[in-house]
Amino acid sequence: MTVDTETGEVVASTESEGFLRLNNAGDGRHVLVSAGEEFRVFDTGLIAEGHGDHDHYYEQAPALTGSAIEAPEAGHVVAHEGKTALFADGSGAITVMDSAAFEDGEVSADEVQEHSTDAAHHGVAVPLSSGALLMTQGTEESSNTVQVLSPEGEVLAETTDCPGVHGEAPAMPTSTGDVVSLGCENGPVIYRDGAFHKVPVEEAYQRSGNLFGNQESPIVLADYKIDPDAEQERPTRIALIDTLTATMTTADLGSAYWFRSLARGMEGEAMVLTYDGELNILDEKTGEIIHEVKVVEPWEEPAEWQSPAPTVKVGADGFAYVTDPAAKKLHVIDVEAGIVLSSFDLPKTPNELAIVTGDAEAPDHEHAEGEEHAEGEG
Numbered sequence: 001m002t003v004d005t006e007t008g009e010v011v012a013s014t015e016s017e018g019f020l021r022l023n024n025a026g027d028g029r030h031v032l033v034s035a036g037e038e039f040r041v042f043d044t045g046l047i048a049e050g051h052g053d054h055d056h057y058y059e060q061a062p063a064l065t066g067s068a069i070e071a072p073e074a075g076h077v078v079a080h081e082g083k084t085a086l087f088a089d090g091s092g093a094i095t096v097m098d099s100a101a102f103e104d105g106e107v108s109a110d111e112v113q114e115h116s117t118d119a120a121h122h123g124v125a126v127p128l129s130s131g132a133l134l135m136t137q138g139t140e141e142s143s144n145t146v147q148v149l150s151p152e153g154e155v156l157a158e159t160t161d162c163p164g165v166h167g168e169a170p171a172m173p174t175s176t177g178d179v180v181s182l183g184c185e186n187g188p189v190i191y192r193d194g195a196f197h198k199v200p201v202e203e204a205y206q207r208s209g210n211l212f213g214n215q216e217s218p219i220v221l222a223d224y225k226i227d228p229d230a231e232q233e234r235p236t237r238i239a240l241i242d243t244l245t246a247t248m249t250t251a252d253l254g255s256a257y258w259f260r261s262l263a264r265g266m267e268g269e270a271m272v273l274t275y276d277g278e279l280n281i282l283d284e285k286t287g288e289i290i291h292e293v294k295v296v297e298p299w300e301e302p303a304e305w306q307s308p309a310p311t312v313k314v315g316a317d318g319f320a321y322v323t324d325p326a327a328k329k330l331h332v333i334d335v336e337a338g339i340v341l342s343s344f345d346l347p348k349t350p351n352e353l354a355i356v357t358g359d360a361e362a363p364d365h366e367h368a369e370g371e372e373h374a375e376g377e378g
Contacts, residue, residue: 001348002044002062005321005332005355008344012062016040019306022354026079026099026362028316031354032086033064034074039086041067043105046358065105069095069112076124079362080170081178083127092117094125094135099362115149124168128178132156134191136165136182146182148191159196162189169213169220171243179243181220183208188222190243197246208239210259217268218244219284223259232301238262238272240287251287253280258301260311265335266318273312273322275300281338291338295331296324308351315355323350 002012021034029047033040045062072090079085079099086095094115101111115133117123121143123136128148137145143165148157164185171179180191187201188208208222220241225233234256241248255274263271269290270282277298281291295310302309308325315321319341320333328349332342 001346001350003330003344003346005319005330005342005344008330008342010347011045013347014042014062014064016064020352021074022352023077024079024354024356024361025077025102026082026084026360027102028356028359028361030102030105031356032069032077034077036074037072037090038068038070039074039077041065041069041102041105041107044356046356067106069107071095072120075122076168078124078126078168080127081129082360082362084362085125085127085133087123087125088120089122090120092120092123094133096125096127096133099360122166124166124182126168126170126178126180128180129173130177134168134178134180138165144184146189146191146196157191157195159189159198161186161196161198164207164209166209167211167222169211169222170215171213171220172216172218174244179218181211181213181222181241181243183211183222185228188220188239188241188248190241190246192243192246199241199246199248201248208241210262211241212262212264212270214264214266214268214284217264217284218242219268219270221262221264221270221272221284223257223262224250232303234258234275234301236274238270238282238287240270240284249287251282253289256301258309259305260309263312263314263320265314265320266316267336269335271312271314271320271335273310279312279320279322279333281335291335293333293338293340295322295333295340297326299326306351308349311350311353313353313355316357316359316361321353321355323353325349325351 023032031042045060071088075089076087084099096113119139121138126134144163162184167183188199190197205228207225212221222239224237224239237250255276261273268284277296279293311323322331
C-alpha cells in the first residue's frame with residue numbers, strides 16, 4: 001500500500017508474490033523490495049526537481065517499474081553518502097550504485113559496481129565517501145570479520161573481533177572521514193579515523209544487532225541483549241554508543257521492545273516503541289526520556305519475526321511513523337512536540353514500512369538552505 005500521510009488516502013495498492021521487505025533506495029523516491037532472489041524497484045511517484053535554491057515536487061501513480069536487480073537471498077540495503085549498496089546473502093555478492101541511478105526506474109549494468117565477499121553469508125556493505133567499501137566477511141556458519149577495501153580491492157582496515165556481526169549505522173564523520181558502528185556478540189565495533197575500535201562491555205555476551213545512527217550525531221542507538229541461550233530475548237535496556245570515545249551507556253525503559261521498535265529523530269533523538277504501547281523519545285546523550293507518547297495498545301513480539309507487529313520509521317520530514325497491525329492503522333507522530341498528529345485507518349494489516357518524502361535519504365552533500373519538504377508517503 002502507498003499511503004499519503006497528509007490525508008491517510010491509500011494512493012495505490014500493488015500486489016507482488018512472496019514475503020516482501022521494504023528498503024529505501026536512497027533517492028527519496030524509490031523503494032527496493034526484497035523478494036527472495038531479487039530486489040524489485042518500486043516507484044512511489046514522488047518527484048523532486050531542482051529549481052534554483054529550492055525544489056519543485058510532483059506526483060505520479062506509484063507502481064513497480066518492472067526493473068529488478070538479481071540478488072540470491074536479497075538482504076540488507078544501505079544508502080550512504082549518495083551511494084546505495086545491496087547485499088545478496090545467498091552468494092555474498094555486493095552491488096553498489098549511485099542512489100540517483102534509480103531516477104528513471106531502470107538500473108543498467110553500466111551504472112553498477114559489482115563486488116564479492118569470500119563466501120555467502122548474512123552480511124552487509126557500506127559505501128564510504130572516500131570510494132572505499134566497508135563489508136563483512138564470513139560463512140553461513142559464522143561471521144566475525146569486517147574489512148574496509150579500497151576501490152582497487154586492497155584491505156585498508158580489518159577487525160576479526162566481531163563475532164556474529166550484524167547491523168550497521170553510520171554516525172557523524174570526523175575530519176578524517178566516515179564513522180560506522182557495527183553490532184557484534186561481544187560488544188560493538190566502530191570504524192573511525194581509518195581503523196576499527198572495540199567498545200568494551202561488562203558481559204561476555206552482549207549483542208547489539210540493530211543499530212540506528214544520525215549523520216549529525218556521534219551517538220548510535222542500539223538494542224542490548226545479554227542472554228546467549230534465549231530463543232527470543234525481550235530486552236528492556238537500550239544502548240547509546242559514543243563513536244568518538246568507543247564507549248557505551250545504557251538506559252532501561254522498563255518495558256521490552258523488538259528490532260523494529262528503534263529509530264532516530266532528525267535532531268538526533270533516540271526513539272523506542274515498547275510493549276506498553278508508548279513511543280519513548282530520549283535525549284541521545286543522557287538517555288533521559290523527553291516524551292512518552294501513547295501510540296498503540298500493549299503488544300508483544302510475535303513468535304515469527306515475519307509476522308506483523310508495530311514498526312517505527314522516521315522520514316526526512318522529521319515525523320515518526322508507527323504501524324499498528326492490531327488496529328489496522330498508521331500513526332504519525334510529531335517528535336519535537338511528543339504528540340500523535342494523525343491516525344489513519346488502513347484497508348489491510350500493515351507489516352513492513354518505508355517512508356519517502358521526495359528528498360534523498362543519503363545525499364552526498366548538505367541540503368541547500370531553504371530546502372522545502374513534500375508531504376511523505378508510506
